[in-house]
Amino acid sequence: MKRLLKWAGYGLAGIAALLLVAIGGAFAVSEAMIRWPAETPTVRLAASSDPGAVERGRRVAKINGCHDCHGKNLEGQLFHDEMPIIRAWGPNLSRALATQSDADFDRAIRHGVAADGRRLWIMPSSAFQHLTDQETADLMAYLRTYKPTGEAQPRLQVGYVGRIGVLLGQFRSEPDMVKAATSLKLEDLGPQHAEGRALARACIECHGQALEGAKMLKSPDLSIVASYDPEDFARLLHTGVAAGNRKVGLMTQVAPARFGGLSSQEISALQGYLKARAERQIARADVTSTGTQQP
Secondary structure: OHHHHHHHHHHHHHHHHHHHHHHHHHHHHHHHHHHOOOOOOOOOOOOOOOOOHHHHHHHHHHHOOHHHHHOOOOOOEEEEEEOOOEEEEEOOHHHHHHHOOHHHHHHHHHHOEOOOOOEOOOOOHHHHOOOOHHHHHHHHHHHOOOOOOOOOOOOOEEOHHHHHHHHHOOOOOHHHHHHHHOOOOOOOOOHHHHHHHHHHHHHHHHHOOOOOOEOOOOEOOHHHHHHOOHHHHHHHHHHOEEOOOEEOOHHHHHHHHHHOOOOHHHHHHHHHHHHHHHHHHHHHHHHHHHOOOOO
16 A cells, blocks of 8 residues: 555656646746747838927827826836736836837837837737828827936736737737738728728727727727717717716726817717728628628
8 A cells, every 4th residue: 555655646746747847848938939039120210300290299199098008207107917917017118218219119119029129018019000100200209208217117027827828829929910910901981081090090909900899808899889979979088988977997097098188070080980880890791691782
């Protein structure tokens, strides 16, 4: 009996050792995937220098939530703490701006590649890649109005659940997401909806490249906007309070800061585009169900 127990103990120790090796290997592979250098794109964009550039850039920063992650003075902050998935800090841009070129920032903003060639994670470059050259140049002009302040922020920390996501391809770096979304653009629904379509780009970060919602953020398909009264939709964007006086998670937190300054005309244009998009979805569903094209 003692001999049996002895060999059983050896067996359990061997299994434990194999598990430790497997866990260590998984950690090493995920770490390599996180740190693997990205291909550095060639960019030549420079910050705008005309008199209206800073104010235009301020608007781009506001609508796209730059201060949400990087803080009021761009000195960085902890903005997402959900271990064992991730713990993420917005880097101190005020200090980075002092040492990095406009091209470096363009690579980070629209391509997801840091100045030192690292892959960026969490930074929503896959959404910001839709910014035009002019918008990006204006944004850089605005960012460069900030002087260095504060301390450097820690790098992204990825917990074991997040690492499983990396290994399974569910949690991807921004260069990979940019590459996957390069050919995706918001549907063009005609010149009458051009303004609304341009504003809807600010919704991609949370609602996905096609505005169909994102599982990770539990954000809905924006076809839901078609059911909103104009007054309710305007209140949602300005205050974060949805129809029925409901608070709706992340939207309640970010809407006032990002969209609180939109004019009634801009809100109407955005809702008009999203309603037209919903109508197009319904028409396509009808075609699919009947097999005939609707008039």
